[in-house]
Every structure is written in C-alpha cells, then in structure tokens.
Amino acid sequence: MVTGNGLSIGIFVFDEAEELDVAGPFEVFAAWAQRSALHPHLSTFSWDGGGVRLAKGLRLVPDRSANDVGPLHVLVYPGGHGTRSLLADSEHLEWLRAMRAQTPLLASVCTGALVLAAAGLLAGRPATTHWDHYDELALLDPSVLIDTEARFVDDGDVVTSAGVAAGIDMALHVVARLESTEVADLVRRDLQYEPPAGPGA
Amino acid sequence: MVTGNGLSIGIFVFDEAEELDVAGPFEVFAAWAQRSALHPHLSTFSWDGGGVRLAKGLRLVPDRSANDVGPLHVLVYPGGHGTRSLLADSEHLEWLRAMRAQTPLLASVCTGALVLAAAGLLAGRPATTHWDHYDELALLDPSVLIDTEARFVDDGDVVTSAGVAAGIDMALHVVARLESTEVADLVRRDLQYEPPAGPGA
Numbered sequence: 001m002v003t004g005n006g007l008s009i010g011i012f013v014f015d016e017a018e019e020l021d022v023a024g025p026f027e028v029f030a031a032w033a034q035r036s037a038l039h040p041h042l043s044t045f046s047w048d049g050g051g052v053r054l055a056k057g058l059r060l061v062p063d064r065s066a067n068d069v070g071p072l073h074v075l076v077y078p079g080g081h082g083t084r085s086l087l088a089d090s091e092h093l094e095w096l097r098a099m100r101a102q103t104p105l106l107a108s109v110c111t112g113a114l115v116l117a118a119a120g121l122l123a124g125r126p127a128t129t130h131w132d133h134y135d136e137l138a139l140l141d142p143s144v145l146i147d148t149e150a151r152f153v154d155d156g157d158v159v160t161s162a163g164v165a166a167g168i169d170m171a172l173h174v175v176a177r178l179e180s181t182e183v184a185d186l187v188r189r190d191l192q193y194e195p196p197a198g199p200g201a
Numbered sequence: 202m203v204t205g206n207g208l209s210i211g212i213f214v215f216d217e218a219e220e221l222d223v224a225g226p227f228e229v230f231a232a233w234a235q236r237s238a239l240h241p242h243l244s245t246f247s248w249d250g251g252g253v254r255l256a257k258g259l260r261l262v263p264d265r266s267a268n269d270v271g272p273l274h275v276l277v278y279p280g281g282h283g284t285r286s287l288l289a290d291s292e293h294l295e296w297l298r299a300m301r302a303q304t305p306l307l308a309s310v311c312t313g314a315l316v317l318a319a320a321g322l323l324a325g326r327p328a329t330t331h332w333d334h335y336d337e338l339a340l341l342d343p344s345v346l347i348d349t350e351a352r353f354v355d356d357g358d359v360v361t362s363a364g365v366a367a368g369i370d371m372a373l374h375v376v377a378r379l380e381s382t383e384v385a386d387l388v389r390r391d392l393q394y395e396p397p398a399g400p401g402a
C-alpha cells in the first residue's frame with residue numbers, strides 16, 4: 001500500500017511502440033485513477049515531447065518530454081519494433097539507468113524488457129517478455145532468468161510482462177500491489193477484462 | 202470468407218472515445234493485416250479529420266475524416282463518454298444510417314451500441330453493450346434484445362461487443378469470420394491474448 005497523494009505513473013511512448021502495449025496499461029491505470037483513494041496521476045511522455053507514430057501506424061501526442069516528466073513512482077516501458085533502436089542508443093540507456101535509480105517501480109511490457117536488459121537492469125533477475133523473443137532477451141543478457149510461463153514477473157522494483165495483452169494483467173497486478181486486490185478487481189470489471197485461466201502462450 | 206484484395210476496415214474515433222475500445226480492435230485488425238492473405242487495410246477516422254482527445258486523456262491523430270474514409274467493409278464504432286453527445290446529434294445519426302446502408306459489417310464496442318440504437322440500427326435485434334449500461338440501451342430502444350451473457354453478439358451485418366476489453370474478443374471473431382479461425386488464432390498468439398474462459402462480468 002502506498003500512502004499519500006501524488007503517486008505518479010508515466011508511460012514512455014516512442015516511434016514504433018506497440019499500440020496495445022501502450023493502451024492496455026494506460027487504460028488500466030487511468031481507470032484506477034478514477035477509482036483510487038491514492039489519486040494516482042497518469043501521463044504519457046516521449047523522448048522529446050513530440051508526437052509519435054506507433055508500430056502499426058497509430059499516431060499519439062504525448063503529454064510531455066522525458067525532461068519534463070518529473071519524478072515517477074511507476075515507469076511503464078512498452079515493447080514494439082521501436083525498442084530495437086532504443087536498445088542500441090547509449091544516451092537513452094544512460095537515461096533509463098538514471099530513471100531506474102530514482103523510480104520505485106519499473107514495469108515493462110512485451111519487448112520493452114529487451115531495453116531494460118540492454119541497460120543492464122535485469123542482470124541476474126527473473127523476467128519475461130513476448131514468447132517469440134526469449135532468445136533475443138537471452139542474447140542481450142544471458143544472466144536473465146527468463147520465466148516462459150508467467151503473464152508477468154514481479155521482482156520487487158522491476159515487473160516485466162509477457163507479450164502485448166499481458167501488459168493489462170501486469171497493470172492490474174500493479175494496482176493490486178499499490179492499493180488493493182479489491183480496487184484492482186473493480187478496475188477489471190470496469191474494463192470488462194477477464195484474466196486468462198492459465199499461463200499464456 | 203471474403204475474397205479479393207482491398208478489404209477496408211475503418212475505426213471511428215471521437216472526443217472521449219474510450220482508449221481501449223479503440224486500441225483493442227485496432228491492434229487485432231492491424232496484426233491481422235500483417236498476417237492475412239486478404240490484405241485488409243485499416244485506418245482511423247474522426248468526424249472532421251482532426252485530432253481527438255480520448256475519454257481518459259490520450260490524444261490521437263486519425264488518418265482521415267468521415268468524408269474521406271471511403272467505402273468500408275467493416276466500420277468499428279467504439280464506446281466511451283463521447284457517445285452521449287453523438288447519440289443526440291441527428292446529423293451524425295443520419296451519417297451512421299447512410300454508412301450502415303453501404304457497409305457490410307458494423308461492429309460496436311462497449312457503449313458504441315448506444316449510438317447504433319439511437320440511430321435505429323438495433324431495432325428488434327440481439328445486441329450487447331457494457332454491463333453497466335444495459336438499462337441505457339433498453340431506454341434508447343426497448344425493442345433491442347439485450348444479451349447480458351455474451352462477450353459479443355454476432356447478428357450477421359451487426360456485431361456488438363460488451364465493455365472495453367471485449368472489443369478484442371469481438372475483433373478476433375471478425376477475423377475468424379472474414380478469414381479463418383486459424384488466422385485469428387495466429388493473431389491472438391501474436392498479441393499473447395488469452396480469451397476468457399466463460400461469460401464476462
């Protein structure tokens with residue numbers, strides 16, 4: 001349970017981020033903001049604050065830039081094809097490491113975990129990613145303990161989720177962890193989302 | 202099975218459309234476009250072609266306007282608070298009836314069904330909407346046969362889905378219907394989406 005107002009959640013958006021990787025957690029956290037006694041504040045941000053074109057063509061205008069996003073409690077890092085250039089961008093990885101040092105919870109969706117791994121943030125830790133990218137994650141950091149069964153892996157200050165839609169499950173889990181399972185279930189019902197019965201393929 | 206190229210899918214976006222109502226079907230149909238032998242073409246459009254601010258604050262820039270969207274095979278109508286002003290807008294309802302007459306498949310998500318009902322397009326037909334809005338749908342058109350169990354209702358040329366996340370199930374169903382269950386399952390796996398085991402609450 002987090003106490004106090006002003007719990008801030010930021011979703012990083014970038015060119016070729018996957019649409020549902022962004023919109024799934026966004027929807028969950030925004031619905032939570034309407035329900036919560038904790039008054040979480042949700043925003044989206046891009047590197048330079050400019051609009052982005054997502055992986056399948058949807059164009060988003062974010063709220064702010066990485067410079068302006070301010071301190072976060074939760075940083076959501078989506079996946080998508082755009083992660084491939086980000087994980088090779090040393091300035092970006094340096095920024096991510098600096099954010100990591102001051103953000104209580106770093107949450108990746110899908111291939112967002114590849115960027116976390118490239119930044120060295122998953123070394124020796126359990127994590128997951130999209131089922132079709134386990135090999136890529138292992139190549140980036142062989143010390144990552146890849147969980148091939150979980151919808152998401154909660155390793156305390158880092159939560160990684162499996163592919164695309166699993167970001168919804170991860171976000172609901174974060175709501176349960178930060179507030180309560182009761183509130184997370186209200187959010188789930190608001191969104192008429194039904195969690196999968198078993199491990200996802 | 203639809204044959205021939207150029208199958209066109211349009212997602213209508215508007216101020217205060219619900220984020221996941223838009224992004225769920227968008228993601229499914231866009232992933233389908235990458236998989237399909239039918240080469241479906243997906244676009245988003247707003248009434249005037251301008252950017253929209255969705256229900257929880259996400260800002261989208263659509264591909265075109267309602268005037269420019271051209272003939273569609275599938276028109277997706279999302280829900281969200283913005284439907285309340287649209288269902289009272291006679292010019293918009295007239296446009297929707299005209300689209301209906303020339304579009305083989307009209308598919309609503311969540312409270313998008315309210316606008317379809319206001320336009321008279323659900324009269325005497327089975328349909329569904331978000332679980333918290335059955336009464337509102339019945340008030341708009343008492344002749345609608347509301348299915349309170351289904352994730353989506355396929356009534357041939359009109360498919361309506363339950364709340365928010367149920368739009369993902371509806372879109373996967375449309376893919377199965379227009380191409381095949383095999384391709385729909387490939388798309389589902391790409392998105393690592395697990396359909397619910399039973400009726401959604």
